[in-house]
Amino acid sequence: MAREMLGIDIGGSGIKGAPVDLSDGSLARERFRVDTPHPSKPKAVAKVLAEVVDHFGWDGPVGVTYPGVVIDGVALSAANVSKQWIGLDAASLIADATGREITLLNDADAAGVAEMRLGAGRGRRGTVVLLTLGTGIGSALFTDGVLVPNTEFGHIQIDGRDAEIRASAKARDEHDLSWEKWARRLSEYMVQLEALISPSLIIVGGGVSRKSEHFLPLIEGVRAEIVPARLVNNAGIVGAAMAAAAAHPVETAEPAQIRAAGRAGGRQRANGTAEAAR
Known part of the structure; x- marks a missing residue:
């Protein structure tokens, strides 16, 4: 049962x-x-x-x-x-x-827990971060599978503003950004995030991850492996x-x-x- x-x-x-x-x-x-x-x-x-x-x-x-x-x-x-x-x-x-x-x-911590146990992060060691792209940008940070709760990396400041204001899925819709322009904003954000926590894997979640083929290949300047979430939304x-x-x-x-x-x-x-x- x-x-x-x-x-x-x-x-x-x-x-x-x-x-x-x-x-x-x-x-x-x-x-x-x-x-x-x-x-x-x-x-x-x-x-x-x-x-x-x-x-x-x-x-x-x-x-x-x-x-x-x-x-x-x-x-x-x-x-x-x-x-x-x-x-x-x-x-x-x-x-x-x-x-x-x-x-x-x-x-985002909930989404990360699910992805680490059953999804794209399963079996991954080292530093892993999940980003949920939606109304804002949520984050979940793991080290060797252990959650560090309440990271809220969507509020990292870029040019004096929260990153999620420019790079969330909501921002893409509100400003009618092409996949290419949005990917440039995500690249800028992920480069700064990577400089802070040096992840080996970045998992991208939220409903927009269903269309990951349109923007993940366009992200540049990030050393970490970037993959879409398997459990999506x-x-x-x-x-x-x-x-x-x-x-x-x-x-x-x-x-x-x-x-x-x-x-x-x-x-x-x-x-x-x-x-x-x-």
Whole structure:
């Protein structure tokens, strides 16, 4: 019998979720998506999360991603959602709205955990960074498979502005950039990122990674290997489900190392786990 956990990914434009088969990261049911409320205030977003939970009739723990820094369930930044999230015990708010135990973690960290365990980063040692190109630029940093949480490399300054303002997928759409012009902006960003952390592998995720053949071959000046994410835009959902499984080993009967990660992360207000990526 498949071991499943519900994962929900909060994005700047949409909130999407699905039960995940933890054995292989596949979606056990068709993904359900609802537009992110605008303005994306906490209570409005929590109401949508409850709608997603109810859609699946889910009565167990839930993994949820948040597009910003999360420590012990508290949101500490809000680049692409309402500033009302900052300093909020977001895990408890969502738990109250859904009536479920919530494991909350950074959205890019969730995607990275999924890619490192089941996708393009599987088995890779050394320094690996995943970049999610969407409304902003999210990042997840790993060293020998261990997550360094909440890196937020999309906010590296280039010419006095956050890199994501120029190089996100949203920026490409807003400025109607050709693949070539966008690739030049990504190259500039990745060169600066590489100078800071010297990765051996850069994984490019987000929905636009489905079209990676149009822009990844055009990136120049980067020494690291650059590959598209294998789980594409479902990586956040999968990673959220994996983090919830790590925090609730009894419900999912996960392997010993995932159970240990769950104990380290704690219940309801966990940040996700380094071990879940292994």
